Amino acid sequence: MTARARRRRAAPGSPGFLKRSQSRWAERAVGVLLVAAALVSVLTTIGIVVALIPPVVEFFGKVGFGRFITGTDWSPLFEPPRFGVLPLVTATLVVTVIALFVAVPLGLGAAVYLSEYAGHRVRGSLKPVLEVLAGIPTVVYGFFALRAITPFLQRNWPGGDPPEVFNALSAGFVMGIMIIPTIASLAEDAMAAVPRSLRDGACALGSSRMQVSTRVVFPAALSGIVAAVVLGVSRAIGETMIVAIAAGGRPNLTFNPLEGMQTMTAFIAAAGIGDLPTGSTGYQTIFAVGLLLFAITLVMNLISIRLVRRYREVYE
Amino acid sequence: MIPTAATSDPPEVTRLRGRGTPLRERFFRLGLRASLAVGVLFLVGLLTYVVVEGWPRLNSKLWTNFPDVIDPSNAGAQSAITGTVWVVSCTALYCLPTGVLTAIYLEEYADRDRWWNRAIEINIQNLAAVPSIVYGILGLGVISRGLGFGQTVLTASLTLSLLVLPIVIISSREAIRAVPQSVRQASLSLGATQWQTVRRQVLPAAVPGMATGSILALSRAIGEAAPLLLLGGLTFITFNPTGVQSQFTVLPIQIFNWISQSRAEFTALASAAIVVLLVILLVMNSLAIWLRNHFTHRW
Numbered sequence: 001m002t003a004r005a006r007r008r009r010a011a012p013g014s015p016g017f018l019k020r021s022q023s024r025w026a027e028r029a030v031g032v033l034l035v036a037a038a039l040v041s042v043l044t045t046i047g048i049v050v051a052l053i054p055p056v057v058e059f060f061g062k063v064g065f066g067r068f069i070t071g072t073d074w075s076p077l078f079e080p081p082r083f084g085v086l087p088l089v090t091a092t093l094v095v096t097v098i099a100l101f102v103a104v105p106l107g108l109g110a111a112v113y114l115s116e117y118a119g120h121r122v123r124g125s126l127k128p129v130l131e132v133l134a135g136i137p138t139v140v141y142g143f144f145a146l147r148a149i150t151p152f153l154q155r156n157w158p159g160g161d162p163p164e165v166f167n168a169l170s171a172g173f174v175m176g177i178m179i180i181p182t183i184a185s186l187a188e189d190a191m192a193a194v195p196r197s198l199r200d201g202a203c204a205l206g207s208s209r210m211q212v213s214t215r216v217v218f219p220a221a222l223s224g225i226v227a228a229v230v231l232g233v234s235r236a237i238g239e240t241m242i243v244a245i246a247a248g249g250r251p252n253l254t255f256n257p258l259e260g261m262q263t264m265t266a267f268i269a270a271a272g273i274g275d276l277p278t279g280s281t282g283y284q285t286i287f288a289v290g291l292l293l294f295a296i297t298l299v300m301n302l303i304s305i306r307l308v309r310r311y312r313e314v315y316e
Numbered sequence: 317m318i319p320t321a322a323t324s325d326p327p328e329v330t331r332l333r334g335r336g337t338p339l340r341e342r343f344f345r346l347g348l349r350a351s352l353a354v355g356v357l358f359l360v361g362l363l364t365y366v367v368v369e370g371w372p373r374l375n376s377k378l379w380t381n382f383p384d385v386i387d388p389s390n391a392g393a394q395s396a397i398t399g400t401v402w403v404v405s406c407t408a409l410y411c412l413p414t415g416v417l418t419a420i421y422l423e424e425y426a427d428r429d430r431w432w433n434r435a436i437e438i439n440i441q442n443l444a445a446v447p448s449i450v451y452g453i454l455g456l457g458v459i460s461r462g463l464g465f466g467q468t469v470l471t472a473s474l475t476l477s478l479l480v481l482p483i484v485i486i487s488s489r490e491a492i493r494a495v496p497q498s499v500r501q502a503s504l505s506l507g508a509t510q511w512q513t514v515r516r517q518v519l520p521a522a523v524p525g526m527a528t529g530s531i532l533a534l535s536r537a538i539g540e541a542a543p544l545l546l547l548g549g550l551t552f553i554t555f556n557p558t559g560v561q562s563q564f565t566v567l568p569i570q571i572f573n574w575i576s577q578s579r580a581e582f583t584a585l586a587s588a589a590i591v592v593l594l595v596i597l598l599v600m601n602s603l604a605i606w607l608r609n610h611f612t613h614r615w
Binding site: 024026027030031033034035036037038040041042044045047048050051052055105106107108109110112113114117126128129130131132133135136137138139140142143144146147148177180181208209210213214231234235237238239240241244245265268269272273275278286287290293294297298300301302304305 | 435
């Protein structure tokens with residue numbers, strides 16, 4: 001576009017009527033405005049980094065990075081404060097793994113069905129259902145996990161100790177349901193990008209539809225599917241309301257999903273509710289945990305963006 | 317839509333096999349159906365649960381009364397509903413123009429070969445997946461305390477508009493990209509300037525797609541609670557906001573507040589408020605789907 005405009009302006013020996021009769025200052029003003037708008041998103045990223053770094057530097061000056069990252073006791077707002085972040089990390093890990101156990105098979109199953117099996121009409125009626133599932137506020141998911149799923153599990157627990165009122169299991173399960181649409185729609189995009197000739201070739205060799213799906217389409221779309229899963233992981237790590245409501249607020253270094261535990265996001269939310277004074281160590285912990293969360297999800301996102309790009313390049 | 321191999325699979329293929337569909341195939345298909353069914357059943361269960369639980373409280377008290385900790389049977393969510401309207405309107409005011417202008421820049425003006433334009437693109441993709449609570453930290457550290465805007469409607473809507481900005485940008489870019497190049501070339505060849513071409517040809521054609529994306533972005537903003545927890549949205553508010561400098565609460569936060577109370581009346585109240593919130597979101601979602609189906613332009 002800009003290149004074309006430049007060429008028009010530079011056309012040698014152009015007749016008089018092609019010359020500008022008025023100055024194009026309005027065009028330039030628009031250009032400046034557009035660049036300014038595009039810079040807002042860059043400023044957002046800079047803003048996030050600027051918001052995180054100074055309090056975190058001050059925090060590590062007081063606490064020490066080693067104590068933060070390897071400590072097993074997290075009670076930053078009590079006396080004496082302890083700043084070992086591991087309980088929050090393991091809780092995040094437990095909830096994420098449970099969510100993925102639900103979301104990966106169900107999301108990929110839904111994607112294969114929608115892309116390889118479903119007819120037009122079925123697709124047309126099922127995709128909006130997935131969209132509604134994706135549009136439900138997470139506070140509602142959390143409410144459902146705490147007030148419906150957990151009591152259900154407690155009533156029907158097959159043996160041993162039933163789950164606590166706050167537990168990682170129902171939070172993780174509901175979070176998994178929440179992530180299904182994310183994984184399903186991205187994986188379906190990847191599978192739809194596999195050229196039809198591959199399917200036709202496999203069919204011509206006598207493959208059944210299941211063989212076409214699992215041995216041809218699935219491997220061909222693998223990088224896109226992995227990207228979908230990675231994005232699902234980053235959604236699970238970053239999700240706040242479900243865990244804040246249903247998984248409880250007690251930092252707890254355990255891998256038992258039936259117990260209550262506090263994730264990184266749930267801690268940030270809980271600490272943010274209390275009106276901590278700017279500059280206090282308690283206030284700075286929000287930023288330290290936030291930076292850790294941001295760093296983890298940033299790495300996940302970059303991997304996912306990379307993988308999506310790769311599968312797009314293959315079949316265009 | 318191009319039919320995939322699967323959907324146009326001719327019946328003769330199966331007829332050629334001697335026996336019927338093997339058992340494994342049937343189980344596979346059953347498994348695929350089941351994985352979709354779990355999502356659908358979950359949705360049905362959730363909707364039934366909130367409607368049944370909230371039914372006794374789905375009366376006018378819910379939107380005429382203010383929150384009340386002592387007497388839940390008379391508590392309502394008026395301040396939360398007006399707060400939601402305030403916050404979401406301001407969010408739309410800040411993020412829609414910015415998002416659309418960014419999309420125009422990236423699609424119509426930016427030179428793809430320049431590294432900074434590619435960096436902006438990756439940056440936006442990345443922002444789309446940053447956890448919402450991190451935006452809360454941004455709002456708390458920079459907007460609320462750094463710039464000194466405090467715990468106000470202004471801070472909340474600025475934070476939410478940064479949060480949903482990537483959605484607006486990405487969907488607007490797709491809408492602009494769907495306008496064929498020939499339309500632009502025709503306009504330019506008639507002597508229109510680049511901005512005239514964008515304003516009079518490209519934008520009108522792309523508006524339905526942009527509107528769809530914007531509605532989805534705003535419905536995300538309506539349901540979002542996590543960043544607002546950090547911005548003072550949980551404060552007990554028994555008045556309607558009067559301006560952008562006002563303190564506020566919103567529906568999801570009010571719901572969170574009621575969930576945290578253990579008494580059964582509050583569970584009913586939370587369910588009723590959830591029904592209201594879900595109805596608003598369903599209306600917005602259907603509007604978006606309707607817009608997409610009715611105004612999709614085939615060139």
